[in-house]
Amino acid sequence: DVKVTQSSRYLVKRTGEKVFLECVQDMDHENMFWYRQDPGLGLRLIYFSYDVKMKEKGDIPEGYSVSREKKERFSLILESASTNQTSMYLCASRPGQGRNEQFFGPGTRLTVL
């Protein structure tokens, strides 16, 4: 089975802190994604990466950056956390080679105080 893990299930940070959310997949997938999920707004794509050191902006990249130094790891960075970034963050990976389904991690519920 594909396994996507996220570094924390719950995280509480203060406004202005730098926050790192880590995601690791164990199936050598080419593509990785970061979403946030908010009530009434559904899933929104923040950033994705189709290869090591490659990244593309999604629909709501403002206030976020990402890093992919190794194929299995995709990090989401909140440079200066704000209260409006309180959300559920979901990481996903996609095999590539004609397979379009994504496999999701368990999510990180981030609260910014």
Added chain:
Amino acid sequence: GDSVTQMEGPVTLSEEAFLTINCTYTATGYPSLFWYVQYPGEGLQLLLKATKADDKGSNKGFEATYRKETTSFHLEKGSVQVSDSAVYFCALSDPGGSARQLTFGSGTQLTVLP
């Protein structure tokens, strides 16, 4: 652009009832279609998929048929259980667009009562 429209919830059913959650889509190409399920406090799990017209995806008693003529991919289950209570998301991947991305519907909350 691509879009997915799901029936609005919440949906409440009694155990052993028949379930239908409607999903229709708009896409520029010939998309692959997916249903995902999210249990409380968890990430999304792939429930089933279909990659071409008339394909039927099935898993855990759930089924959905890719209907190109009606641009639909409705989710059905003949007899729901309390453990099926979750949020269900319909999604598509459009090769005419960015095949790396999924377009999700808004989700349908299902509650099954004993």
